[in-house]
Amino acid sequence: MSLNSIFQYxxxxxxxxxxxxxxxxxxxxxxxATVLVEAVNSNNPATQExxxxxxxxxxxxxxxxxxxxxxxLGKNFITPFDREDIHALATxxxxxxxxxxxxxxxxxxxxxxxxxEHIRKLSDLILQASIDLEKAVKExxxxxxxxxxxxxxxxxxxVENQADYVFDRAVADLFLYEKDAIxxxxxxxxxxxxxxxxxxxxxxxxxxESILVKNA
Amino acid sequence: MSLNSIFQYxxxxxxxxxxxxxxxxxxxxxxxATVLVEAVNSNNPATQExxxxxxxxxxxxxxxxxxxxxxxLGKNFITPFDREDIHALATxxxxxxxxxxxxxxxxxxxxxxxxxEHIRKLSDLILQASIDLEKAVKExxxxxxxxxxxxxxxxxxxVENQADYVFDRAVADLFLYEKDAIxxxxxxxxxxxxxxxxxxxxxxxxxxESILVKNA
Amino acid sequence: MSLNSIFQYxxxxxxxxxxxxxxxxxxxxxxxATVLVEAVNSNNPATQExxxxxxxxxxxxxxxxxxxxxxxLGKNFITPFDREDIHALATxxxxxxxxxxxxxxxxxxxxxxxxxEHIRKLSDLILQASIDLEKAVKExxxxxxxxxxxxxxxxxxxVENQADYVFDRAVADLFLYEKDAIxxxxxxxxxxxxxxxxxxxxxxxxxxESILVKNA
Numbered sequence: 001m002s003l004n005s006i007f008q009y010x011x012x013x014x015x016x017x018x019x020x021x022x023x024x025x026x027x028x029x030x031x032x033a034t035v036l037v038e039a040v041n042s043n044n045p046a047t048q049e050x051x052x053x054x055x056x057x058x059x060x061x062x063x064x065x066x067x068x069x070x071x072x073l074g075k076n077f078i079t080p081f082d083r084e085d086i087h088a089l090a091t092x093x094x095x096x097x098x099x100x101x102x103x104x105x106x107x108x109x110x111x112x113x114x115x116x117e118h119i120r121k122l123s124d125l126i127l128q129a130s131i132d133l134e135k136a137v138k139e140x141x142x143x144x145x146x147x148x149x150x151x152x153x154x155x156x157x158x159v160e161n162q163a164d165y166v167f168d169r170a171v172a173d174l175f176l177y178e179k180d181a182i183x184x185x186x187x188x189x190x191x192x193x194x195x196x197x198x199x200x201x202x203x204x205x206x207x208x209e210s211i212l213v214k215n216a
Numbered sequence: 217m218s219l220n221s222i223f224q225y226x227x228x229x230x231x232x233x234x235x236x237x238x239x240x241x242x243x244x245x246x247x248x249a250t251v252l253v254e255a256v257n258s259n260n261p262a263t264q265e266x267x268x269x270x271x272x273x274x275x276x277x278x279x280x281x282x283x284x285x286x287x288x289l290g291k292n293f294i295t296p297f298d299r300e301d302i303h304a305l306a307t308x309x310x311x312x313x314x315x316x317x318x319x320x321x322x323x324x325x326x327x328x329x330x331x332x333e334h335i336r337k338l339s340d341l342i343l344q345a346s347i348d349l350e351k352a353v354k355e356x357x358x359x360x361x362x363x364x365x366x367x368x369x370x371x372x373x374x375v376e377n378q379a380d381y382v383f384d385r386a387v388a389d390l391f392l393y394e395k396d397a398i399x400x401x402x403x404x405x406x407x408x409x410x411x412x413x414x415x416x417x418x419x420x421x422x423x424x425e426s427i428l429v430k431n432a
Numbered sequence: 433m434s435l436n437s438i439f440q441y442x443x444x445x446x447x448x449x450x451x452x453x454x455x456x457x458x459x460x461x462x463x464x465a466t467v468l469v470e471a472v473n474s475n476n477p478a479t480q481e482x483x484x485x486x487x488x489x490x491x492x493x494x495x496x497x498x499x500x501x502x503x504x505l506g507k508n509f510i511t512p513f514d515r516e517d518i519h520a521l522a523t524x525x526x527x528x529x530x531x532x533x534x535x536x537x538x539x540x541x542x543x544x545x546x547x548x549e550h551i552r553k554l555s556d557l558i559l560q561a562s563i564d565l566e567k568a569v570k571e572x573x574x575x576x577x578x579x580x581x582x583x584x585x586x587x588x589x590x591v592e593n594q595a596d597y598v599f600d601r602a603v604a605d606l607f608l609y610e611k612d613a614i615x616x617x618x619x620x621x622x623x624x625x626x627x628x629x630x631x632x633x634x635x636x637x638x639x640x641e642s643i644l645v646k647n648a
């Protein structure tokens with residue numbers, strides 16, 4: 001059996017292990033972002049609480065998926081991409097989930113009931129970036145449409161730049177107009193968690209770009 | 217000399233280098249956590265200051281141990297586990313020490329003299345997690361009692377979940393009852409440092425779980 | 433062609449790729465730190481705004497250099513040092529730039545017009561550490577003056593310790609004397625960004641020390 005045929009034998013098996021896990025993790029992030037957008041556009045505190053609980057459960061599900069990827073990484077000698085890239089991509093997707101959850105958790109703990117346009121805009125941007133993240137992750141398995149992955153990564157980078165801009169404006173506004181220091185702290189922390197979620201989408205996009213460079 | 221006997225020749229030597237350093241680093245963290253618990257249960261500012269100074273010195277000692285592990289990693293071609301795992305475990309243990317030190321440093325800088333139940337509870341949880349961390353690290357050297365390591369890691373994960381819960385409750389309480397924004401900032405930062413220390417214990421547990429998967 | 437001559441063939445080519453990028457990135461950080469020191473010593477808000485904009489542009493330039501290093505890392509099979517060290521050094525230098533930019537961005541967003549001695553001292557320390565960073569990076573390419581690199585790393589470590597001390601004093605002062613919680617938040621965040629910039633210089637120095645251990 002030639003070395004080549006050995007690789008052909010192993011790689012498909014490992015593709016079957018890692019790609020479905022990545023797709024589920026990315027799709028879970030899209031669901032979390034969708035629920036977040038719903039929450040910040042709701043005016044009903046009871047509905048909001050219900051949605052925060054959903055985000056909480058989805059985050060647990062994401063943790064389990066990440067854990068499973070790490071375990072498979074430990075068990076599988078041959079991986080479809082560099083081990084460090086698989087680890088970094090899993091961590092980045094998990095980080096997006098963590099920051100969406102962190103933002104929702106603070107909204108719940110701080111009993112925020114009026115969301116301003118900045119919070120709504122940042123939540124929309126997270127959803128946009130998550131959708132592109134899922135798209136790109138789905139294309140990773142065959143690397144046939146490298147252009148599509150690259151385009152998604154470029155759009156994620158552009159969303160992250162927009163989020164930076166919205167965050168900076170939102171924080172400048174807070175310091176200009178919010179005279180209640182405790183309210184200022186609450187809003188600033190929620191804005192920071194939302195903005196960091198888009199940073200984590202960019203981290204995931206960077207890992208995928210590096211996978212493209214090495215494998216395409 | 218067969219390849220096998222070459223490995224047998226090298227591995228014990230490198231075990232002798234890395235394991236004592238890890239054990240000292242973990243045991244140093246247990247001492248730091250013990251001193252922290254003492255400080256938050258003391259009512260005497262002078263005693264507290266003395267204890268903070270001890271934590272400061274212990275953190276320097278931990279830094280030196282971490283640095284030594286990194287240096288050995290650079291010098292030793294053969295390591296008992298994957299290089300990345302040795303690096304990650306050393307970093308995680310150092311991070312626990314850093315956050316215990318960070319919490320104590322803020323208690324000292326902010327001249328906090330009354331510690332609430334949340335701060336005491338989180339300090340207890342850090343001590344519990346540190347003790348399990350030390351136990352697990354001690355078992356790493358022979359991997360004979362894999363079950364014990366796994367059990368310690370599970371308990372550390374459970375402590376981290378409890379710490380999350382206590383932290384969330386503590387922060388919600390702060391925003392409900394603390395009307396002085398500056399006091400709110402002080403307490404929130406101390407709570408955050410304590411909670412992050414348990415996150416870092418979980419990171420260390422994750423690295424050890426991944427070592428088990430690969431080597432057991 | 434012997435294995436040796438293959439290496440001699442490849443290594444110089446890759447040295448030509450990576451070292452100029454590292455030198456440009458380090459030199460870019462020195463420029464950023466120089467502009468920062470100028471800004472915090474200026475009394476003219478219009479001048480300050482102009483300088484913040486310069487820092488903004490320099491940060492973009494640094495991002496591009498980092499991105500280029502990552503891309504080259506993906507393309508080049510043979511690298512002058514361990515791939516992980518090249519990645520870590522590029523990331524650490526980029527992090528210094530990010531935190532200088534973060535500090536300047538907050539000064540601008542929060543409309544800070546009076547800089548205290550602590551902020552000026554921390555900015556000076558960032559500049560000192562950056563100059564040593566650039567010196568050490570320039571010596572990396574031939575490793576002929578290992579002593580010089582080690583000396584720069586030691587000085588960076590000492591600067592980071594001084595910055596910790598200044599930061600702690602500055603924060604203690606804020607909590608003692610600043611009664612306006614919103615002003616306290618503004619200054620504390622700027623101090624934190626400045627102090628973290630020196631931490632990132634130390635991270636870069638640690639990577640270079642580890643390169644020395646492996647290659648010298």
